[in-house]
Amino acid sequence: MLKTLHSRKTSQLTIGFCLGILFGFLLQKGGVTRYDVILGQLLLRDFTVVKVMLTAVVVGNIGVHFLKDLGMAELHPKPGSLGSSVVGGLIFGVGFALLGYCPGTMIGAIGQGSLDALFGGLLGMLIGTGLFAEFYPALEKGILRWGNFGDLTFPQRLKVNPWWLILPVALGILGLLFWLETSGL
Amino acid sequence: MEWLSMGQWSPYVVGIGIGLLSCLSFLVSDKALGCSTAFSRTSGMIERLFRGGTVAEKAYYKKFTPSIDWEWLLVAGIFVGAFLSAQWSGQFRWSWVPDLWAGSFGDASLVRWVVSLGGGIIMGIGARWAGGCTSGHGISGTLQLAVSSWLATLSFFVGGIITAMILYGGL
Numbered sequence: 222m223l224k225t226l227h228s229r230k231t232s233q234l235t236i237g238f239c240l241g242i243l244f245g246f247l248l249q250k251g252g253v254t255r256y257d258v259i260l261g262q263l264l265l266r267d268f269t270v271v272k273v274m275l276t277a278v279v280v281g282n283i284g285v286h287f288l289k290d291l292g293m294a295e296l297h298p299k300p301g302s303l304g305s306s307v308v309g310g311l312i313f314g315v316g317f318a319l320l321g322y323c324p325g326t327m328i329g330a331i332g333q334g335s336l337d338a339l340f341g342g343l344l345g346m347l348i349g350t351g352l353f354a355e356f357y358p359a360l361e362k363g364i365l366r367w368g369n370f371g372d373l374t375f376p377q378r379l380k381v382n383p384w385w386l387i388l389p390v391a392l393g394i395l396g397l398l399f400w401l402e403t404s405g406l
Numbered sequence: 407m408e409w410l411s412m413g414q415w416s417p418y419v420v421g422i423g424i425g426l427l428s429c430l431s432f433l434v435s436d437k438a439l440g441c442s443t444a445f446s447r448t449s450g451m452i453e454r455l456f457r458g459g460t461v462a463e464k465a466y467y468k469k470f471t472p473s474i475d476w477e478w479l480l481v482a483g484i485f486v487g488a489f490l491s492a493q494w495s496g497q498f499r500w501s502w503v504p505d506l507w508a509g510s511f512g513d514a515s516l517v518r519w520v521v522s523l524g525g526g527i528i529m530g531i532g533a534r535w536a537g538g539c540t541s542g543h544g545i546s547g548t549l550q551l552a553v554s555s556w557l558a559t560l561s562f563f564v565g566g567i568i569t570a571m572i573l574y575g576g577l
Contacts, residue, residue, distance in 0.1 A: 224548075227436045236435055237476035239482040241483015243427055245437065248411070248484065249491035251420030256504035263563075263570035269417050274544055276421020277428065281549035284429035295430040299537050299547055301470070301554020309536025310558040314565020316529025318573060320522050323502065323540035323562075324577055326535060327526075328481055334500045336515075345526015350442070351449040352527070353534040353573030354466035360535070375551045398418075401552040 222293055245329050254329035256321035256337070263318050268406045275394045283391060293324050296374070303368030320345070411494045437476060437552070440542030442533035444481040446470050466534075477553060516538060536561070 226232065251273045252258045261267030288294035317323055320342050322330050327346070330338035353360075376383040407413070424439075431439050450472025454461040461467060492498040502515035511517060533539045536558045538547060544562065547555020 222436065223434060226434060233435055233476050234474075234477075237437075237479040238434070238440070238483040238486075238528050240427060240431055241480035241485075242490070243483075244424070244480065245487025245489075246491045247420050247423045247427070247483035247487075249497075250415040250495075251490040252414045252419055253420075254488055254492075259498045259504040259508050260504075260570055260574075264564045264574055265567065272417035273421045273424065274540075276418050277424035277545050278549045279453035280425025281428050281545065282551070284425060285432050285549060288429060290434055294429075295434075295436060297438050297544065298550045298551050298552035299554050301552070301557060303557075306536055306543075306557040307561050309484035309532050310561025311532075311565040313529055313532025313536055313539065313558075314562045314567075315569045316525045316527070316532050317540075317562060317566040318569035319525030320529055321507070321525070323544075324445060324479070324529070325484055325539065325541045328441070328484045329488035332485045332490075333492035334505070336500060336502045337504070337518050341519050341522025342526040342529075345521045345523045346414065346533075347449045347528035349527040349532075350446040350534050351453060351530075351531020353441075353531050354446060354450065354464055354471075355575050357464075357466040357534075365535070371555055373553045375553060378553060383551065390551070394465065 222295070244325070245332060248326055248329045249333060254322070254326045254333055254335075255333070256330070256352075259321050259323070259326065260318070265347060269402050272398060272401065278389045279394050285352050286387055298374050300369075300372040300373045302370060304364040304366060304367060308364060316349070317343075410491075411496075413495045413497060424545065425549070428549060435476060438542065438546035439480065440477055440538060441481050442483070442530075442539040442542060443470050444475075444478040445530060446534055447472050447478055449474065472482055532565075 248254050251271055253273055258267060258269050262270035279328055288298060321343055322338050324346060327338045327342040331343065376386055423469055423486055428439055429438055449530045450461055455473055462472060479480040503513045503518045507518055536543065540562060543555040546562060
């Protein structure tokens with residue numbers, strides 16, 4: 222692992238900014254910073270969003286586990302629970318469809334001049350995350366703990382070497398993408 | 407350099423790029439790409455301007471300090487990168503109402519503003535409730551085969567598809 226580089230605070234901030242520029246560039250080039258493309262996905266008419274995400278997952282899944290096996294990377298799976306991941310996910314989905322951007326693509330949309338992303342999306346998200354911080358102590362004692370499973374990964378749960386899942390997941394995703402293309406979606 | 411000014415790239419090329427970028431992020435920063443904590447931190451910083459230092463005492467801001475960090479700059483970078491991409495391909499334009507929206511709900515910017523603001527508020531709550539968004543869970547978490555991320559991502563799309571179908575009259 223590049224531990225010295227990881228510990229250099231200023232370099233890391235610069236790296237974060239540069240990775241962000243590449244990320245934003247790719248999102249805009251993929252068309253996923255556009256409301257019409259995101260709503261097209263949620264209405265199941267245009268599968269651009271799913272194609273971008275699943276391709277990234279195949280490449281990243283293989284790449285990150287390969288780096289991990291070489292001792293060059295550590296995984297950082299997020300903790301979760303049914304009350305947090307499922308309930309929070311469904312709430313997110315409602316906002317996602319009303320706004321028509323997700324948090325990252327919303328910032329990208331502002332970069333291409335979408336004012337609904339700036340004055341609606343960004344302002345709304347700042348209010349929403351502020352409200353969440355306000356109610357966090359109560360939620361944290363209750364619903365966020367329901368069905369808690371921690372920072373579990375599927376290979377840990379199934380007690381198998383990760384590659385037993387990485388390859389089937391990659392093949393499953395490639396099969397799905399192939400099916401989308403052949404059915405003209 | 408013509409590819410830099412192209413209007414749109416294949417979703418597979420973009421997906422491969424984002425996948426490689428995720429690997430690079432783990433390698434050089436020991437971090438997964440994500441966006442939504444940057445909004446919590448900014449919200450905390452704004453609240454601190456009005457209410458002062460006691461804001462940092464809130465339990466949530468003890469977990470996520472209201473300050474500029476790696477992920478905050480990543481999000482700032484997304485803005486710059488998307489602007490450059492849009493500018494070089496001649497796609498930058500100020501717009502209030504997306505075409506698909508205008509086709510069903512008219513081109514009144516006030517109506518679009520109210521719904522996008524409401525959507526932003528709900529999405530902000532949901533992102534922090536679920537502990538991540540379409541980047542942190544949808545891409546970074548699923549590629550690590552994290553149980554939380556697969557559940558959250560499925561829920562994002564279930565909630566999103568149902569809401570979109572109701573909104574556009576498909577259900």
